[in-house]
Amino acid sequence: MKKMEEMMELFTDEIEGFSKSINKLESLSKNFVDLKIKTDTSSIEYLLKDFLKEQRKVITIYKEKTTEIKQGLRLARITPNWMATLFCITVTIQVLSLSYFAYHFIHSENRNKAAYIEGQKESNESARRYFEDHPIIYEDYKKWTRKKEGIQNQK
Structure with missing residues (x-):
């Protein structure tokens, strides 16, 4: 027990x-x-709103930068400005020099023609004066030219 x-x-x-x-x-x-x-999400909502604001700022900055880059690409050139300027100056100088030489060549042809005509007139005048001073030689010259014309006509 x-x-x-x-x-x-x-x-x-x-x-x-x-x-x-x-x-x-x-x-x-x-x-x-x-x-x-009690479920209190106010602190989480505040943090989430703050995060979303930051994200919006980042997105706007990103968009601004991309538009700047796009604008830069649109305005970008393959050749720099100084090279384009140098090319234009070179082409202008070449055109001016070719124009000058063409002008000079055309006028030199005209001067040569004028000089030839002037020389012809001078030689004719000189021959005429010579023949006036020497009539006997002039008569011999006429005979010689007739003979020459006769020979040329026979050919």
Whole structure:
């Protein structure tokens, strides 16, 4: 019986410990039932709004930079400005020099023709004066030209 009494005591102690644990669990469970968790997303919303503002700024900067690059590409040239200017100056100098030489060539032809005509007139005048001063030679010259014309007519 002694053993039974000991076992009974042990069971009683265990039941008391178990009931204390249950009471403790019930009180804790009441605390959790009364506890209401509120979802407050205001701080997250604030951070999200701030992040979106930053993203909008970055996107506008990106768009501005791309439009600047596009404009730069539209205005970009394969050749630099100094090279285009040098080319225009060179072409202008060549056109002017060709025009000058063409003008000079045309007028030199005219001068040569005028000089030839002037020389012809001078030689004719000189021959006429010579023949006037020497009529005998003039008569011989006439005979010689007639002979020459006769020979040419026979051919």
